[in-house]
Amino acid sequence: MIKVAVNGYGTIGKRVASAILAQPDMSLIGVSKTSPNYEAYQAQKMGMSLYVTKESAKEFEEAGIKVKGVLEDMIREADVVVDATPNGVGAQYKQIYSSMGKRALFQGGEKANVADVSFSALCNYDEAVDKKFVRVVSCNTTGLLRTLCTLNKMSKITKVRGTIVRRAADPKEVKKGPINSLIPDPASIPSHHAKDVNTVLKDLDIVTMAVIAPTTLMHVHMLDITVSTSVTREDVLSVMKSTPRILLASSKSKVGSTAEIVEVARDMGRNRNDLYELIIFEDSISVKGNEVFLMYAVHQESIVVPENIDAIRAVSGFSDGRKSMEITNTSMGIRT
Ligand code: NAD
The missing domain is CATH 3.40.50.720 (NAD(P)-binding Rossmann-like Domain)
Structure with missing residues (x-):
């Protein structure tokens, strides 16, 4: 033990x-x-x-x-x-x-x-x-790395450009904000998340930008990933579906927001409503030649x-x- x-x-x-x-x-x-x-x-x-x-x-x-x-x-x-x-x-x-x-x-x-x-x-x-x-x-870097190391299995990634919508505070934090504003961080491009990804994927060309949003539930990332070969949407879906700790939320199940994702965790009876998995919005997955586009949500308290x-x-x-x-x-x- x-x-x-x-x-x-x-x-x-x-x-x-x-x-x-x-x-x-x-x-x-x-x-x-x-x-x-x-x-x-x-x-x-x-x-x-x-x-x-x-x-x-x-x-x-x-x-x-x-x-x-x-x-x-x-x-x-x-x-x-x-x-x-x-x-x-x-x-x-x-x-x-x-x-x-x-x-x-x-x-x-x-x-x-x-x-x-x-x-x-x-x-x-x-x-x-x-x-x-x-x-x-960190939670955001864990979300990024889980995604990138999974896609790397399909085709080597050559470039990543991403936007991170950060939750302003955890649910228990009563003194943090904003409560009615979006705060971009224009002075910090790339945001520290890209630099943190480089502590693990040392040579990756990655730039991220971040904005803080008045929510406590989850972060959302929007990524544009260039890979070294031409791939299809089915290739992306297949590698995501076969990787543990990644789940796909499809519009068929009417789960299209962080609020609904957390509600699913509640309905599942998850301890503290936790979602250890990365939740990818399945309908966001799109491919154009060597470029993969996707959006996903990160439960910051538990990932x-x-x-x-x-x-x-x-x-x-x-x-x-x-x-x-x-x-x-x-x-x-x-x-x-
Ligand atoms: P937290 O404030 O919720 O918890 C920190 C705990 O440490 C508190 O219970 C506090 O009382 C205790 N503490 C404070 N000073 C101490 C000391 N000198 N000795 C012993 N205990 C002390 O913070 P958190 O959100 O759990 O963050 C902890 C770490 O995890 C940070 O590095 C943070 O960046 C990282 N992290 C946080 C999140 C998140 O979303 N909250 C996600 C991923 C990683």
């Missing part, structure tokens, strides 16, 4: 913790919290061991939330630490993980140089095997969760990426 600790129990951390509990080859040492809020209360109710920073121990005691120890106790017990602290905080913890001889995963909000390798399971599982520090790329689970196995020396993805998909009920 791989013993895993989750440092930072927020949007990503809580989902990774739940996914670890579903794995046949992993055990959850515990999760860390910095304040005794509703998330700490629920984690305790679910039977997870809570560890806290030294400074916050008294606050938890006063709130009547029982803790198992301090953060360092949790790290000591673990083989692998999943760091899901806010952007930039993970890098501050690297020294602690390193001095305690632990392997660690970081999230996409950290700079790429925090880790030995940036990770996307379908693209470069092998590169992360036995590495000490791995960074799971990186299966990637974290595969990365835990990779850093622990499990070398069969395909098998790891199979175990993850089966245990989490991910459509393949």
